[in-house]
Amino acid sequence: MKKEQVVSCQFSVWYPLFKKHTIKSLILPLPPNVIDYLLDDGTLVWSDDETTTVVTAPEFPEFNSKVQEAINALDGRVFPKLNWSAPRDANWIALNSSLQCQSLSDIFLLFKSSDFITRDLTQPFLQCNDDSPDPVINYELVLRKWSELIPGGEFRCFVKENKLIGVSQRDHIQHYQYISKQEASITSSILQFFTDNIQHQFPDEDYSLLFTWEELMSENKLAASHTEDGTTLQDGPAFRYTTSEVTVQPSLCLSHRIPRDFLDLSTGEDAYKLIDFLKLQKGQQEEENSEDETEPDVSVP
Numbered sequence: 001m002k003k004e005q006v007v008s009c010q011f012s013v014w015y016p017l018f019k020k021h022t023i024k025s026l027i028l029p030l031p032p033n034v035i036d037y038l039l040d041d042g043t044l045v046w047s048d049d050e051t052t053t054v055v056t057a058p059e060f061p062e063f064n065s066k067v068q069e070a071i072n073a074l075d076g077r078v079f080p081k082l083n084w085s086a087p088r089d090a091n092w093i094a095l096n097s098s099l100q101c102q103s104l105s106d107i108f109l110l111f112k113s114s115d116f117i118t119r120d121l122t123q124p125f126l127q128c129n130d131d132s133p134d135p136v137i138n139y140e141l142v143l144r145k146w147s148e149l150i151p152g153g154e155f156r157c158f159v160k161e162n163k164l165i166g167v168s169q170r171d172h173i174q175h176y177q178y179i180s181k182q183e184a185s186i187t188s189s190i191l192q193f194f195t196d197n198i199q200h201q202f203p204d205e206d207y208s209l210l211f212t213w214e215e216l217m218s219e220n221k222l223a224a225s226h227t228e229d230g231t232t233l234q235d236g237p238a239f240r241y242t243t244s245e246v247t248v249q250p251s252l253c254l255s256h257r258i259p260r261d262f263l264d265l266s267t268g269e270d271a272y273k274l275i276d277f278l279k280l281q282k283g284q285q286e287e288e289n290s291e292d293e294t295e296p297d298v299s300v301p
Helices: 003-008 011-021 032-039 061-073 088-093 104-111 115-122 177-181 183-198 213-218 252-256 260-267 271-294
Strands: 025-029 045-048 053-056 078-081 140-145 154-160 163-169 207-212 238-240
Touching: 003 011, 011 025, 011 140, 011 183, 025 061, 032 104, 032 115, 061 104, 061 140, 078 104, 088 104, 088 115, 154 183, 163 183, 177 183, 183 207, 183 238
Parallel strands: 163 238
Antiparallel strands: 025 140, 045 053, 078 140, 154 163, 154 207
């Protein structure tokens, strides 16, 4: 992969080309001080006087105003991301494990907890194999109107030399019976949509993209063997999906989560586990105190 290809895959590059075929979104430039805050592992501003110490987080009133205005324009709920990545590895820290955001504070919580976001900001060209200078990146906050997408209806598609060569079930950690029953119609509908709306429109010849089956059906993109101008569609792409529960593999995003026990203890969701933990701590403390009392007091002259 080349650096110019990474640049071409930025949201602000492809969104204007396919705006009418995807979820409504707004793009805001990311100020340098906000980038610094996202990359700071422990940004705290201390305000001291003679009696108290107050800990506050930095504020960005102007940027916050712009973000809230954009969120309101998108019906009050958004899915946030940067130029390339969304904080999918940080949904464990959010309320109800959802990436739905209603304020800048919600977005910051996800972004500062996400390795994917940090990678976008620090190593966007990590997987590139060319030695050309790193292009200058203008970082952007992407706010997408919140949509309840069914994971089993999302398919990742692979394009090589402007031809659709493969379609894969995106949510590989689940088995969906309907996919095997509708494999032919799913493949042909995606191919039809790709031929009519995507092919030869993207800046590169080789890329991947995501299709939503529900959206294809709602737009009446029915399967067909010919395009609108009468030409024949290309041969069907290879289709891969999880065929049974036996083949299900864990999600890679799970490796970014903190242990379930820690969550239970910190939130008090498991009262018995919390009681056991406190008993253990008390027992350890009593044992340490007992050792201190029996330890001989030796003085050196």
